[in-house]
Amino acid sequence: MQLRSLTWPLLIIGLLALLAVPFFPQLVYSVFIMKTLCFVLFACAFNLLLGHTGILSFGHAAFFGSGAYVTGQLVKAYGVPTELGILAGGLVAALLGAVIGALAIRRSGIYLAMITLAISQLVFFFFLQAPFTGAEDGLQRIPRGTFLGVIDLNNDTALYYVVLGIVGAGLWVVWRTVNSPFGQVMRAIREHEPRAISLGYPVARYKVLVFALSAGLSGIAGSLKAIIFQLAALYDVHWHTSGDVILMTLLGGMNTVFGPAVGAAIVSTLNHYLDPFGAWVTVIIGVVFMTCVLMFRQGVVGELGKLLASRRPPTAPPDTTPHASARADSHH
Amino acid sequence: MPAKIPLRTFALSSMVLAMGAASSAMASNGFSDDVVRIGVLTDMSGIYTDLSGEAAVEAVRMAVEDFGGEVGGVPVEVIYGDHRNRADTGASRAREWYDNDGVDMINDLSNSGVALAVAAVAEERQRHAIVNSSSNIGLTNDYCSPYVTHYTYDAHSLAHGTGKSIVEDGGDTWFFLTVDFAFGIGLEEQVSEVVREAGGQVVGAARHPLDTTDFSSYALQAQASGAEIIGIASTGADAINAINALAEFGVTPGQRPAALLLWYDDIASLGLETAQGLMLTNAFYWDANDETREFSERFYERTGRMPNMAQAGNYSSTIHYLNAVEAAGSDDPDAVSEQMRELEINDFFAKGGYIRPNGRMVHDQYLWEVKAPDESEYDYDFMRLLTTIPGEEAFQPLENSSCHLLEHNQ
């Protein structure tokens, strides 16, 4: 519980820092933070499946990229207002998530992951072939437009607060979901699926719902990225992006709600600030990941929680969160 | 800016603007922030590192040093960044450079997705971008801007260089091995047009996915087509694997492969044994004349490799940009843009080169043939010149460009 007592102060400090970002352009670049925020939402949404329901999807790029392309095309070619475009991106991704989820959950474990990977490759092929995506050139020059018809998103600062608001809302949805009766069922499925079934929960329906929710939020993350950079590109639907989000989640800690957010921030930061190392950058990132998986297996947030717990005097109650940091160890 | 913006947001942004303005206040001499900064945005760590990468950065540094390290009394600084072959990473870096780091010009820009995305940012931020290692012709058409220059080559020059010369040489039935990407398909279409215009015939095409390793199946299809020329519309590893497979399966007598975008570095990695006889259009070859040799040998000393056309273009375009800055007496983007289009380019890279209003740098292109191993007399002696294609023929006629800056489009 120790980490939890720190959660609120940390969140408030984090939020204040995020609100202040546009005031310090020389210190940190707001467009970089916006991009990071998209991945934060993507990773936390992905973790609804991995960390909280125990389902590994290896095809989440399909949702992220679909969101980006749908929003981009609607806004660019059909002049749809930006906020509706983002909403549509999320909805299409959610729908796709429900369909892929319904197929994938007929299997479990590694087979499930492979089905999601395979279908996401088919989605990739679709976007590669579809004439409007411009293949490797990408869907370029998507207009940012205005938000709700009043806020001019061409202004980076205005866009920043809109992105912050939408990502914040998305994270709130994740947090609410995890801490709701619905989230309880998700954990029950993760810990012991047969028991959840015997308790009478329609497990399959729950899984499809989580899939759709996770996909929808991932789609919104992709949509936001399309608006920020005014482009949607093949990399967004490539399996590398599916791999990236797994990585972020594990680095941050999959047994926590906001660990993946920290993981996303770490990966973005590594990618952003390692340029001076030139060709060595890939090697360095590889070594960092290797170190993390060998030494901080609970992820940064998970390890932090463990560290805080061990520092407390023994009078403090033991870790009572049933899920936190239990999963990886339970296999021993 | 519409008045609908909420007051708070507006106050915030004007504060940011004020801060930005303070740091980049025009100095009395006409130079913003008293330094001319050039950013090389390239692939430092991925599959195109040999084509641009660190050597591209080095080429720009060399240009700046040769120029004297300063222009109009202010120092010139070179920074670099890695776009990882992702358009969003490239666009993000470009924005940050223009907005925060006072970068006046971005050079290189390999990868067409990145180039297009950065061109959009450059137009929006009204700063310069010079594309040297991407072929996308959209840069001087729908996506043109006064601040974007397409320097070394483009899909049109490749198609008209290789395609036209070969048809005129008698190779008039074609089969294409095309990478299933906008780049490959665009190139195939361009060359097909050239071939048909010149009275040739396209008998078929096979489109393969990116990163195909085994081209034997396509080699058989190409053989079965009976075409005289097998046009390879791909680049990098795909082109190399395709050429390897064609060599291995022994293109039937009377058939000849033509690589539509092959780099100098690719020939090194194919080896002359396999590559001999290939025809390719390149804007530059290190061993063309004394001037190119002089530059290339200096380049080799610094980087350990001979420059390819993009790296030579990086050097030449940087010099040209600095000349324009000097002539304008300012780094004001509009003034520089005007001078860039005004001044002629005369160096080892181009003779009588000039930049059109749509940003296209027009200069001669060359059709080369790869030598056989026993014809190669010294290290890096790879190619011989077949024809020179005058710039006016190699590049898209101005009246066909859909660039909005041109009079006929207004």
Next chain:
Amino acid sequence: MDIFGVPIQALMGQLMLGIVNGSFYAVLSLGLAIIFGVLKIVNFAHGAFFMLGAFTAFLLAQHLGANYWTTLLVAPLAVALFGMLFEWLFLRRLYGLDPIYGLLLTFSLVLVLEGGFRVAFGSSGQPFATPEALRGTLNLGFMILPMYRGFVIVAALLVCLVTWFVIERTSLGANLRAATERAELTQAFGINVPRLVTLTYGVGVGLAAFAGVLAAPIFHVNPSMGSSLVIIIFAVVVIGGLGSIMGAIVTGLGLGVVEGFTRVFYSEFSSTIVFLVMVLVLLLRPAGLFGREEG
């Protein structure tokens, strides 16, 4: 006679080439299947070891003047040793955990290996000559096959069969299978299970490297030559049925052929077809084509 407008003779040729490609898939997926069977780890670095094999062969030939036959033997052994070191130092710390950690660690190794080779040798790759003795062509009646491609089929299938035989028909294989099913019990019988596991990883990785050396003369030797291969290979293993040695071999060959025909009829789809097959197989036959159905 034509099939969908393609002469049957041309199709025979494509079938042959499909088998050549399938041979690569068979060796690669066999290695991956063995590793997954024993270590329960998705060896994401399989493509990188494939590349490592090709590069080691190139370096041996370039700097030590080794001939092709020596490299075909030495390079896989060297890579296997490297793989065993990696297993012994790092990978074994992750046993018993969620398999996703093994995937992450081997993925990190890909970054290090591919990145490192790009730093050292550049991105555009190296020429590698076909061995003198295999330069000719074979006239098969329906096509002219380069002799080297024929050799690839023979060498690959030979290695696959030997591996299969060792695992299924020898006492070493029996120990291995026992260790897979009941590690502790096998250990109690006095068999050094950890060493067996290390050896298994070495064999799996060595197979990948062997495929890499086989590929060197016909595919382009460059640092990213294996990077798009790994998900296809893993799909092959899953389609064949996890844990089925024969399944991996047969499916590898079969998918090579399927892919080959796709290149004729719908070329753009040829790198995606394997995933379509995988979805269909997993939905219709959950344990793969040759896998045993379990609970």
